[in-house]
Amino acid sequence: MSAYTTRQDLPGSLPAAASSALRLGALASDERFEVTVRVRPRAAPPDLAASAATLALKPAQQQQLSREEYAAAFGADPADLAKVADFARHFGLVVLDSSSARRSVFLSGTADQFAAAFGTQIEQVEHAGGVGRAVAAPLSVPSEVGDIVEGVFGLSDAPVARPHLQQLPEAQAAAGASFTPPQLAKLYNFPTGVDGSGQCIAIIELGGGFRTTDISNYFKGLHLPVPKVKSISVDGGKNHPTTANSADGEVMLDIEVAAGVAPKALICVYFAPNTDKGFLDAITAALHDKVNQPSVISISWGAAEKFWTPQALSSYDAAFQSAATLGVTVCCAAGDAGSGDENPDQGQPDGLAHVDFPAASPHVLACGGTRLKANGSSIASETVWNDDPLRSASGGGVSDFFDLPAYQNGAGVPASANPGGRVGRGVPDVAGDADPNTGYQVLVDGRRLVFGGTxxxxxxWAGLVALMNQKLGHHVGFLNPLLYGAAVGSGATHDITVGDIGAYQAGAGWDACTGWGSPNGAKLLQVLGS
Structure with missing residues (x-):
């Protein structure tokens, strides 16, 4: 048996930004909790964001693997999983499960056991979610598994993300120009004659819940079929509706918008705790769900890159890279606090520009926001959403962590507004109506409200992808290379040229406010099918 006497540091195990949590002392040694250990792949999967050749490929020409094929080729080696399990048991930890496809080993143990296993101290802290735990020193692992372990998640239970939605005050909502999802689908020229049949849209939620009576009443009011909505628990997360001013608003907005566009699609809502472990486990659970087989994932939660550990940024991005290989489109909200991505109501901003993650991943479709005015069934005007560059504006900008992907080489991504002028991954890729003043009519906990936000x-966009998948008979998958390649100049998006988000200005072509712009669904479908 291995002695586990020498150790290797686990790079990037602490966030770059200083934590605002109040330290309360050492965590009780016998407190039990669960941790996910992320394991290397048996072979490096293809990186569709790194190859300029993908610009010339339509989704039908991309190699898209089944979940079984992906697990066999790029999942974790069973021998690696066994080594991690042996190491964990050596320190008294319980192996709850392991998954080659998800490249994860799921462990349970006490604070003392985890501290010894990962060479750190675990403290009790007071953070935004209440009293919880956080690591006080970087992590390490025994050398025997040093090249195998890519990340450790769950030692901290602080909230990692916030929902990117904003409610319009009810007095304003009554007089405002808001829209139902079908109205927006018509304005954005979504394909007709399709309803999402045969598709599954996965929605990631880190809190809140839905009521089936609301869903039934909402869709009956729209004269649409009531969608089938499934609740899937991850890490103990549950469908737990409370009041309209809770995360229920996010959950209902996501369900009602996606299903309002694609009412016959199966909607699977993956509920997980708002922690680095919960969020990652929900993503991998949805990606590798062989029962429901989502073809598109919608994520409306996130936070500025600086609040994430480098290991989280890398591990989540690796999961999204898997999505691209599986032909699963991942749509992520780009944020609601302008180019700073730090709402002053939630803490003191540092004055720098930040992009939101996971929208900053080069393997997702980052979705920014516009202000949309209609004239009947046509668009009268569309500009960048910016009611307040600190509190109510589309997110966007240049990543401090992710390099410029190959598909953005010719897009004109600007230098970062931060000192040093780094040119990295540009956010967003596309956009759509997000201003609460021209927002979405939803039903939440029995109340009819108007929400905006990315x-x-x-x-x-997830609903649009489901419609296109149905029409084409195959997954459109990783859309980004096409948007920056064959779709340029095709009319597949409405170019938004007026407005700013603080540090970045809109202009012709791609920009760091709304990307390529809002969708022209039928045109985009035409490009995909040509």
């Missing part, structure tokens, strides 16, 4: 844009 939270609404991610499920809007």
């Amino acid at each position: 939270s609404a844009v991610a499920p809007l």
